Ligand SMILES: [Zn+2]
C-alpha cells in the first residue's frame with residue numbers, strides 16, 4: 001500500500017510538473033500540500049492546500065505532529081506564543097477541517113487565515129441532557145441555567161420552583177404527575193425558539209436534539225497570526241452598539257463556537273426555558289450546537305506554569321483561556337475586552353465566569369472580513 005501511495009505521489013508530481021510548465025494548459029493536476037510552518041520538512045496533516053505547484057511554506061509530507069516549532073502545551077516555549085496552532089483543533093478531515101486561505105483583516109491587513117469548517121458536533125464530550133422529564137429527577141437528568149451570574153442545575157426541583165425563583169405565578173412547567181412539558185419534535189424546537197409564537201409554547205422546556213440538524217456545517221475564519229488593532233471592536237449582532245464586528249466570540253478546540261450571550265430575557269419573556277447542557281451548550285436549528293458558558297468540559301490545554309488552561313481561540317486569533325488559574329484566581333489586570341499580556345502567551349483573553357452568559361467583551365485584534 002505504501003508503495004502504491006508513493007507511486008501515485010510520484011505520478012502526480014510528475015504530472016503536475018509537466019502540466020504546469022505549459023501556461024496555456026489549464027488542465028493541470030492539483031496535489032495536496034501540507035503546511036510546514038516550522039520549516040523542518042515535515043508537513044502538518046491538519047493544514048493543507050490543493051495546488052499544481054508547491055506553495056511556499058508547504059511540503060508533500062504530512063507527518064509532522066507538532067508543526068509550531070515548539071510545543072503549545074509548554075508555556076516556556078515562545079515559538080507558539082502568538083500564532084494560531086491549527087494542530088490543537090480536533091480535526092478529522094471530514095466533518096471538521098482547518099485550511100489556510102488568503103484573507104483581508106478588518107484593519108486592511110492582507111494575510112493568511114485559517115478557514116475552519118465544522119459540523120459543530122463535539123467529539124470530546126456528549127451533548128445534553130437539557131430538560132429533565134419529571135420534577136422528581138435529579139441533576140443528572142438536566143442541564144444548567146444561568147441567572148444573575150450564577151450557574152443553576154436544571155433538575156426537577158428547579159423546574160418545580162420556577163414560579164418562586166422568578167417570583168411569577170405564571171410559571172408552571174409540569175402536569176399533575178410532575179411530568180415536565182418538553183419540546184418533543186423538530187417543529188416544537190423551531191416554534192418554541194421563536195419568541196413570537198405566543199401562548200402555545202408557554203411553559204415549555206426547550207430541548208433541540210442533534211438529530212434535528214442534518215448535515216449543517218458552519219465556517220469560521222480567524223487570522224493565522226493575530227494583529228492588534230488600534231482600538232477594540234465591539235461585537236456585532238444583537239445589540240452592543242450595532243458594530244460591524246462578528247457576533248461570535250471564538251472557537252473551542254472541538255469546533256464548537258463560543259456564541260454571543262443567549263437572549264435569556266426573550267426566552268424567559270416567552271415563558272420558556274432553554275437550558276444549556278453541563279458543557280454550557282445547546283442547539284438551535286440555524287446555529288447548531290453552540291456554547292454560552294465556559295464550564296471546563298470541552299478540551300483544555302493545561303499550562304505548566306499554573307496559568308488558566310487554554311480553551312480555544314477568539315475570532316481575532318488570540319488565545320482564549322479559562323477564567324481561573326490553577327489556584328482558582330482570576331487575573332486582576334484584564335482590559336475592557338477581558339484580555340491581558342504575559343511573556344509566555346503574549347496577548348490573550350480569559351473567559352468570563354460560567355454564570356455570566358458571556359465569554360469576552362470585545363476584540364482587541366483585527367478580525368477576518
Ligand atoms: Zn443559544
Ligand SMILES: [Zn+2]
Nearest residue numbers: 307331340348
Ligand atoms: Zn492570562
